[in-house]
Amino acid sequence: MEVSSKIYIAGHKGMVGSALVRKLKSEGFSNLVLRSSADLDLTNQQAVKEFFEEEKPDYVFLAAAKVGGIVANSTYPAQFLYENLMIQNNVIHRSYVSGVKKLLFLASSCIYPKLAPQPIKEEYLLTGSLEETNEAYAIAKIAGVKMCEAYNRQYGCDFISVMPTNLYGPNDNYDLETSHVLPALLRKFHEAKIKMLSKTGPGNNVPGHSELVDSELVELWGTGEPRREFLHVDDLANACFHLMQTYQGNTSVNIGTGKDISIKDLAELIKNITGYTGEITWNNSKPDGTPRKLLDVSLIHSLGWEHKIGLEEGIRRVYEEEFLRDGSS
Template sequence: MDHPEPRIYVAGHRGLVGSAIVRTLRARGHTHIVTRTHDELELTDQDAVRAFFRSERIDQVYLAAARVGGIHANNSYPAQFIYDNLMVQTNVVHEAWRAGVGRLLFLGSSCIYPRLAPQPIREDYLMEGGLEPTNEPYAVAKIAGIKLCESYNRQYGTDFRSVMPTNLYGPGDNYHPENSHVIPALMRRFHEAKTEGASEVVIWGSGKPMREFMYVDDMAAACVHVMNLAPEDYAANTEPMHSHINVGTGTDVSIHELAHLVGEVVGFEGRIVFDASKPDGTPRKLLDVSRLRALGWSARTPLREGLRRAYDAYLAAQLADVAA
């Protein structure tokens, strides 16, 4: 007997990761994908979230909804970052449990780990040291999300899973001049500099920090892979108190290398200057992805190829804005 097609709710379907998850699910033939815009469903409103789960009979949840941003945004809006993320996570996880949802995947962030964690970062390094101060409120919220899922699994026997992605980029990214992450921020600045004929671009920080970057469609594929693992396979590669799984490429580059690579992809031919008076953030952040590889999945998109696709998507979005 064939299993019925699951009803899958993707929370945050308009965001970078959520939109990639929807693309991946559709490409794999899933037709019962449930989405809601922010105007249609306010996830910080518990009554609204409860009503949604009562009416929609959801089988699986991808919890990709979050307030996100780079160093500037995290420094400027710490209260919003911790409040919004705590409320969204708590409401969705709790109401998914109340509604009897079969499986939930919570998406966290690699910033949950100690600022000076040994490299590469293993899942069991969680809470073994101080966090990076520039994004501590966001990181605390994401740690709470992991522990929320673990606690519901322990007390109620739910099948709520967590994945911790590395730095992501690709179609659907946020290119805000102040609140974006490093790759979209660099891409926009290099594009504007090229368009304006500028002779140089100044980059915040020394350029020395090492970062790992993953193309967002690879992340989405990893999420679907982890979601569909048999419970015994997932449990065999996790621990009750560290049940989350790192998702990354297993390789990193310096911000200096990244800036020059983005500049090449965009076609900027001027000078790139690093302002060492600005904050660098965490010195290095590379995830140990051995658990994920043991579960049969590895990233596929090389950084240069991913950046080229991301820039194509950026140009297409620019053209669409002009046409509108």
């Protein structure tokens, strides 16, 4: 990519898309094409056709998607399947028709089999059954990966796909009904801490900032035993920028840290970062999801990229930026 290249970031207001915008601007790229969902409905084939004919972008980052956690995926499977398929089909096909030089498609590590050997290599795709709680989303993303591969083979396109691990960072979703595990934990522990602060007794010299009252209980789903890998979204943006500049190939690329943590240990880490001092209870009647999901990142390491932001550092940064910016602590 040249600094003057016209670059379309689909989904620029989301966590991943906004991180890509920050990265590109930091590298001196200013000719960015940005459209909100209100301005351009990517599920509308005609609207996408007209957009590409008018703008003619040189490069495309396809980060737009309908996303969510276990609750959202289980509740709205038809929407997850339909909307993601429509977005992908429209943007990928129009990128081919309009002569886009290169496209990067953001897939997800949930496309791999539920019981894939660990760590998960790129070639494990389609070798086993998917996790039931996010099957619809995974199937849509698999279709996007295969569409890029097919357009490369049939039309000679330079369309690449990446599979990020679980992400967190600025502009994440903290809605408890639709969020992923890490942002949900941050919100739960922060709100529990605020409730405890509000119950502090009289005689407090600094209202709302005395010793915490240990009366709030945070209930979490499952057993806490599953293990997950987490990547700060700014690291993902750096990886995508690196691959867009250097990688050509029809092999999708895992993006992660190569390190995982149990949900129970993650909860304890976030509990300490937020300053919550109450108790945690685990609701074993709720689903755990996939037992373990750790990506093999040897390919992207061989391509010259590694993550830089450690998990504790990243969570502390996000907590300060997203929850403490107004001074409430």
